[in-house]
Amino acid sequence: NGASHFFQLGATAYDEGDVHSVYYGVHYRIPNGGGFFADRAVISVPSQDNGGEMLAGNVLTVKLYEWNDADEDMNAQDTERTIVAIGIYEFTGSEPAPNTTPSTQEVQLLGITAGEAPALKDDTDYILMVEFDSPGDNINMPLAITRDYDYTGNFVLGEQVPEVSANSTFIKTGSTDTEFNFGGLGYRYVPVARLYITTSDPTPVREIAGLNSITLGPNPASDYIQMEITAEEPLGDSHLVLFDANGFAVKYFQVHLGTFDSVQMPLADVPSGQYYLGLKTASGQQFQPVQIIK
Structure with a gap:
Protein backbone atom coordinates (compact mmCIF):
# COMPACT_ATOMS: atom_id res chain seq x y z
CA ASN A 1 0.00 0.00 0.00
CA GLY A 2 1.01 3.66 -0.12
CA ALA A 3 1.09 4.31 3.61
CA SER A 4 4.07 6.09 5.10
CA HIS A 5 6.25 4.52 7.76
CA PHE A 6 9.57 5.12 9.50
CA PHE A 7 12.63 3.31 8.17
CA GLN A 8 15.80 2.83 10.21
CA LEU A 9 19.05 3.02 8.26
CA GLY A 10 21.19 -0.04 8.93
CA ALA A 11 24.56 -0.02 10.63
CA THR A 12 26.31 -0.43 7.28
CA ALA A 13 24.94 2.94 6.16
CA TYR A 14 27.73 4.62 8.16
CA ASP A 15 31.46 4.17 7.92
CA GLU A 16 33.30 3.35 11.13
CA GLY A 17 33.83 6.52 13.16
CA ASP A 18 31.19 8.51 11.29
CA VAL A 19 28.82 10.72 13.23
CA HIS A 20 25.38 9.39 12.36
CA SER A 21 24.24 12.39 10.36
CA VAL A 22 21.99 11.95 7.36
CA TYR A 23 21.10 14.03 4.31
CA TYR A 24 18.17 12.97 2.17
CA GLY A 25 15.84 14.48 -0.38
CA VAL A 26 13.87 14.33 -3.60
CA HIS A 27 14.38 15.63 -7.14
CA TYR A 28 11.74 17.97 -8.61
CA ARG A 29 11.41 19.61 -12.01
CA ILE A 30 9.62 22.92 -12.55
CA PRO A 31 7.63 23.23 -15.81
CA ASN A 32 7.62 26.08 -18.31
CA GLY A 33 5.27 29.02 -17.91
CA GLY A 34 4.57 28.53 -14.24
CA GLY A 35 5.80 31.70 -12.55
CA PHE A 36 6.23 29.72 -9.34
CA PHE A 37 7.80 30.61 -5.99
CA ALA A 38 9.11 28.12 -3.44
CA ASP A 39 6.81 28.31 -0.43
CA ARG A 40 7.55 25.55 2.09
CA ALA A 41 8.56 21.95 2.54
CA VAL A 42 6.61 19.15 4.18
CA ILE A 43 8.75 16.56 5.94
CA SER A 44 8.12 13.85 8.50
CA VAL A 45 10.38 13.29 11.49
CA PRO A 46 10.10 11.26 14.72
CA SER A 47 10.20 12.54 18.29
CA GLN A 48 13.08 10.25 19.21
CA ASP A 49 15.78 8.14 17.68
CA ASN A 50 15.47 4.40 17.33
CA GLY A 51 17.01 3.86 20.76
CA GLY A 52 14.55 6.12 22.55
CA GLU A 53 16.76 9.22 22.76
CA MET A 54 14.46 12.28 22.66
CA LEU A 55 15.28 14.75 19.90
CA ALA A 56 13.37 17.75 21.35
CA GLY A 57 15.46 20.92 21.30
CA ASN A 58 17.59 19.77 18.36
CA VAL A 59 17.16 21.27 14.91
CA LEU A 60 17.41 20.05 11.36
CA THR A 61 17.59 22.11 8.19
CA VAL A 62 15.86 21.86 4.84
CA LYS A 63 17.57 23.19 1.73
CA LEU A 64 16.37 23.80 -1.82
CA TYR A 65 19.05 23.58 -4.50
CA GLU A 66 18.93 24.45 -8.17
CA TRP A 67 20.62 21.54 -9.95
CA ASN A 68 22.35 21.41 -13.31
CA ASP A 69 23.57 17.87 -14.01
CA ALA A 70 26.42 19.06 -16.22
CA ASP A 71 28.15 15.67 -16.49
CA GLU A 72 24.81 13.82 -16.82
CA ASP A 73 25.76 11.19 -14.24
CA MET A 74 22.56 11.80 -12.21
CA ASN A 75 24.63 12.62 -9.11
CA ALA A 76 24.66 16.16 -7.71
CA GLN A 77 28.18 17.44 -7.12
CA ASP A 78 28.65 20.73 -5.27
CA THR A 79 29.74 22.39 -8.54
CA GLU A 80 26.40 21.43 -10.12
CA ARG A 81 24.04 22.90 -7.58
CA THR A 82 23.28 26.31 -6.11
CA ILE A 83 21.59 26.85 -2.76
CA VAL A 84 18.48 29.03 -3.21
CA ALA A 85 16.46 28.59 0.00
CA ILE A 86 16.79 27.26 3.55
CA GLY A 87 14.37 26.40 6.34
CA ILE A 88 15.11 25.47 9.97
CA TYR A 89 12.96 23.04 11.96
CA GLU A 90 13.13 22.54 15.74
CA PHE A 91 12.08 19.20 17.20
CA THR A 92 9.29 19.78 19.72
CA GLY A 93 8.89 16.32 21.26
CA SER A 94 5.31 16.12 20.01
CA GLU A 95 6.28 14.29 16.82
CA PRO A 96 5.27 10.61 16.62
CA ALA A 97 7.47 7.82 17.97
CA PRO A 98 9.48 5.80 15.43
CA ASN A 99 7.27 2.71 15.83
CA THR A 100 4.08 4.63 14.99
CA THR A 101 2.59 6.10 11.82
CA PRO A 102 4.43 9.26 10.74
CA SER A 103 2.74 12.65 10.74
CA THR A 104 3.96 15.63 8.72
CA GLN A 105 5.62 18.89 9.70
CA GLU A 106 5.82 22.08 7.65
CA VAL A 107 9.08 24.00 7.24
CA GLN A 108 9.03 27.45 5.68
CA LEU A 109 11.60 28.05 2.94
CA LEU A 110 13.28 31.44 2.66
CA GLY A 111 15.88 32.77 0.25
CA ILE A 112 19.28 33.27 1.86
CA THR A 113 20.49 36.27 -0.14
CA ALA A 114 17.67 38.78 0.33
CA GLY A 115 15.15 37.06 2.60
CA GLU A 116 12.61 36.61 -0.16
CA ALA A 117 10.62 33.60 -1.24
CA PRO A 118 12.78 32.51 -4.19
CA ALA A 119 11.30 32.54 -7.67
CA LEU A 120 11.71 29.16 -9.38
CA LYS A 121 13.07 29.01 -12.92
CA ASP A 122 11.10 27.41 -15.73
CA ASP A 123 12.22 24.04 -17.08
CA THR A 124 14.73 23.65 -14.25
CA ASP A 125 15.69 20.85 -11.87
CA TYR A 126 15.65 21.32 -8.10
CA ILE A 127 16.61 19.11 -5.17
CA LEU A 128 14.88 19.43 -1.81
CA MET A 129 17.29 18.13 0.84
CA VAL A 130 16.88 17.55 4.59
CA GLU A 131 20.03 17.69 6.76
CA PHE A 132 20.07 16.17 10.24
CA ASP A 133 23.41 16.55 12.03
CA SER A 134 23.35 13.94 14.75
CA PRO A 135 24.18 15.32 18.22
CA GLY A 136 25.89 12.02 19.09
CA ASP A 137 27.71 9.11 17.45
CA ASN A 138 24.96 6.65 18.35
CA ILE A 139 21.89 8.80 17.65
CA ASN A 140 20.19 7.72 14.43
CA MET A 141 17.15 9.54 13.11
CA PRO A 142 14.78 7.13 11.34
CA LEU A 143 13.59 8.30 7.92
CA ALA A 144 9.92 8.58 7.04
CA ILE A 145 9.36 6.99 3.64
CA THR A 146 6.26 6.60 1.52
CA ARG A 147 4.84 5.23 -1.72
CA ASP A 148 2.07 7.83 -1.87
CA TYR A 149 1.78 9.14 -5.42
CA ASP A 150 1.99 12.79 -4.47
CA TYR A 151 5.34 12.40 -2.73
CA THR A 152 7.23 11.17 -5.82
CA GLY A 153 7.56 14.65 -7.21
CA ASN A 154 4.50 14.46 -9.43
CA PHE A 155 2.36 17.00 -7.60
CA VAL A 156 2.93 19.91 -5.27
CA LEU A 157 0.15 21.81 -3.50
CA GLY A 158 -2.37 22.42 -6.24
CA GLU A 159 0.21 22.78 -9.00
CA GLN A 160 1.44 20.07 -11.33
CA VAL A 161 5.05 19.39 -12.17
CA PRO A 162 6.19 16.79 -14.70
CA GLU A 163 6.49 13.27 -13.39
CA VAL A 164 9.83 12.13 -12.10
CA SER A 165 10.95 8.59 -11.53
CA ALA A 166 10.39 6.76 -8.26
CA ASN A 167 14.20 6.61 -8.25
CA SER A 168 14.19 10.34 -7.48
CA THR A 169 15.91 10.01 -4.13
CA PHE A 170 19.22 11.43 -2.90
CA ILE A 171 20.73 10.05 0.32
CA LYS A 172 24.09 10.76 1.95
CA THR A 173 25.08 9.41 5.37
CA GLY A 174 27.92 10.38 7.65
CA SER A 175 30.33 11.25 4.86
CA THR A 176 31.91 14.69 4.64
CA ASP A 177 32.01 14.69 0.83
CA THR A 178 29.61 17.07 -0.86
CA GLU A 179 28.18 14.82 -3.58
CA PHE A 180 24.53 13.77 -3.34
CA ASN A 181 24.11 10.31 -4.83
CA PHE A 182 21.02 9.66 -6.95
CA GLY A 183 19.15 6.40 -6.49
CA GLY A 184 16.16 4.82 -4.84
CA LEU A 185 15.04 2.98 -1.74
CA GLY A 186 13.34 0.18 -3.66
CA TYR A 187 9.68 -0.79 -3.95
CA ARG A 188 8.88 2.76 -5.18
CA TYR A 189 9.55 4.26 -1.75
CA VAL A 190 10.86 7.82 -1.47
CA PRO A 191 11.64 9.98 1.58
CA VAL A 192 8.86 12.26 2.80
CA ALA A 193 10.28 15.55 1.53
CA ARG A 194 7.61 17.39 -0.40
CA LEU A 195 8.04 20.76 -2.11
CA TYR A 196 5.14 23.21 -1.94
CA ILE A 197 5.05 26.02 -4.46
CA THR A 198 2.84 29.04 -5.04
CA THR A 199 2.18 31.51 -7.88
CA SER A 200 2.48 34.53 -5.57
CA ASP A 201 5.37 35.67 -3.40
CA PRO A 202 4.51 34.54 0.18
CA THR A 203 7.39 36.42 1.84
CA PRO A 204 5.34 38.97 3.85
CA VAL A 205 3.83 36.28 6.09
CA ARG A 206 7.12 34.51 6.78
Missing part, protein backbone atom coordinates in the same frame (compact mmCIF):
# COMPACT_ATOMS: atom_id res chain seq x y z
CA GLU A 207 9.31 37.07 8.56
CA ILE A 208 10.04 36.95 12.29
CA ALA A 209 7.10 38.65 13.98
CA GLY A 210 8.08 41.58 16.19
CA LEU A 211 11.75 41.67 15.11
CA ASN A 212 12.68 45.32 14.53
CA SER A 213 16.35 44.98 13.64
CA ILE A 214 19.22 42.53 13.43
CA THR A 215 22.85 43.59 12.92
CA LEU A 216 26.04 41.57 12.64
CA GLY A 217 29.58 42.72 13.27
CA PRO A 218 32.34 42.68 12.55
CA ASN A 219 31.48 41.55 9.02
CA PRO A 220 33.85 40.41 7.53
CA ALA A 221 34.56 38.42 10.70
CA SER A 222 37.56 36.41 11.86
CA ASP A 223 37.48 34.85 15.34
CA TYR A 224 33.93 35.82 16.33
CA ILE A 225 30.81 37.59 15.17
CA GLN A 226 28.35 39.51 17.31
CA MET A 227 24.62 39.63 16.63
CA GLU A 228 22.51 42.43 18.08
CA ILE A 229 18.71 42.38 17.91
CA THR A 230 15.86 44.66 18.89
CA ALA A 231 12.33 43.32 19.09
CA GLU A 232 8.90 44.46 20.22
CA GLU A 233 8.58 41.46 22.55
CA PRO A 234 11.09 38.90 23.89
CA LEU A 235 11.99 36.37 21.19
CA GLY A 236 12.57 33.61 23.75
CA ASP A 237 14.40 30.35 23.08
CA SER A 238 15.99 30.57 19.64
CA HIS A 239 18.51 28.82 17.41
CA LEU A 240 21.38 30.23 15.37
CA VAL A 241 22.73 28.10 12.54
CA LEU A 242 25.78 29.01 10.47
CA PHE A 243 25.64 27.65 6.91
CA ASP A 244 28.49 27.50 4.41
CA ALA A 245 28.13 28.68 0.82
CA ASN A 246 26.98 25.22 -0.24
CA GLY A 247 24.17 25.14 2.31
CA PHE A 248 25.73 22.77 4.85
CA ALA A 249 25.23 23.62 8.52
CA VAL A 250 28.64 24.06 10.17
CA LYS A 251 27.76 25.49 13.62
CA TYR A 252 24.72 25.50 15.91
CA PHE A 253 23.98 27.79 18.86
CA GLN A 254 21.03 27.76 21.28
CA VAL A 255 20.23 31.16 22.76
CA HIS A 256 17.51 32.92 24.75
CA LEU A 257 16.72 36.37 23.35
CA GLY A 258 14.90 39.27 24.94
CA THR A 259 13.78 42.54 23.38
CA PHE A 260 17.28 44.09 23.25
CA ASP A 261 19.99 41.49 23.13
CA SER A 262 23.53 40.76 22.00
CA VAL A 263 25.05 37.34 21.31
CA GLN A 264 28.70 36.62 20.47
CA MET A 265 29.48 33.48 18.46
CA PRO A 266 33.04 32.06 18.31
CA LEU A 267 34.39 31.38 14.82
CA ALA A 268 38.01 30.46 15.52
CA ASP A 269 37.54 26.97 14.06
CA VAL A 270 35.65 28.12 10.96
CA PRO A 271 37.77 28.58 7.80
CA SER A 272 37.60 31.59 5.49
CA GLY A 273 34.68 31.77 3.12
CA GLN A 274 31.16 33.00 2.49
CA TYR A 275 28.56 31.92 5.05
CA TYR A 276 24.97 32.62 6.04
CA LEU A 277 23.74 32.97 9.62
CA GLY A 278 20.19 31.80 10.20
CA LEU A 279 18.12 32.95 13.18
CA LYS A 280 15.17 30.68 14.03
CA THR A 281 12.58 31.77 16.63
CA ALA A 282 9.12 30.48 17.49
CA SER A 283 7.61 32.99 15.06
CA GLY A 284 9.86 32.71 12.00
CA GLN A 285 13.37 32.80 10.63
CA GLN A 286 15.82 35.14 8.96
CA PHE A 287 19.18 34.77 7.22
CA GLN A 288 22.11 37.17 6.99
CA PRO A 289 25.29 36.88 4.86
CA VAL A 290 28.56 36.58 6.77
CA GLN A 291 32.06 36.70 5.31
CA ILE A 292 34.87 35.11 7.30
CA ILE A 293 38.47 36.10 6.56
CA LYS A 294 41.40 34.57 8.46
